[in-house]
Amino acid sequence: MNDDNPLIALFGYFALLSLFAVGGANAAIPEMHRVAVDVMHWMSDRQFADNFAIAQISPGPNVIVVTLIGYHVAGLAGAAVATVGMCGPTCVMAFVVARFWDRFKDARWRIAIQAGLVPVSLGLIAASAFVLARAADHNVFAALITVATAAVAYWSKVNPLWVFLAAGLVGLAGWL
């Protein structure tokens, strides 16, 4: 793609990426990481993990991490372009599909598509967890935080904000 103009590259990558993000923004994390860190060298591994963390503690949909990446690359314009790229095409698609989808409620092909895409998104989201853990966990303590959070979130209904607060404090204490 066009490497000269970061705005065009940002828009193009996120627009393309969004079309394959079945399972939401979290399903697209490995691809975002691959492009932003490995291919385009927009940011380091750590900066990627930092930005993901900021998106997590911000209110609103998870997809907001795209805005952060865009800002990191090209300031305000980058933030705007990345967000529009990520949300624009799929919003149009959602709008169009919503108009006729209900009509095929019991159609066999519709049920097959829905049932078939669930495991795909599951695999992608699992990959996200893996890629993020690799970017964020640099020692045993960090890995322990990941495991402990997974256990707490799986077996209890604690608000994730408390977990983030605790993890942030552990980080602040310098154990990571």
Add this chain to the structure above:
Amino acid sequence: MSDQPLADSVAPITAAAPSLGELFRAFALVSISGFGGALPWARRMIVEQRKWMTAEEFNETFSLSQFLPGPNLINFSVVYGSRFGGAAGAAVALAGLLGPPLVIVTILAALYAHFGDLAVLTRILGGIASAAAGLIIANVAKMAEPLFRRRWNFAPFVAIVGFVAVALMRWPLPYVFAVLAPVSVALAWIWMPRR
């Protein structure tokens, strides 16, 4: 809900169609209260507080948003908004959902650009990122449970292949998707109970 026997047979919209302003306010409220995923807040607002939809309608609408590509909740705001107010409704719901977080996150991004190299901040964010990865693992476990429990099912195979391709092989998502999604849909078709 049960004291409205007509509600189920009529199109979901008629009960209490919100105005564009109400749509915007509702989604803006959802967006700023939704830490760590705004879906539960959206459900609470729309089903329990405003009673704009029944729980079943909400699930039905959300399942569509979920398997469409792109951010789930963003899709949901578009699908939901368009039901009540066409293109204008979709735009208004989307603006409500994205507007406030965009402002907040842009401020945070600017702060990070200035202070991102501070060791203190790096340590705190490092801890949060590790926790965030754990949160996703828990989500994956919850999603996987019903899929892996059924015997003789194609789903685990597809999920594992997708994971290996994207996480371990680091193949580009578009290629992986272009192969895996049609295969998975075909398998779902074959496995589907005949009626």
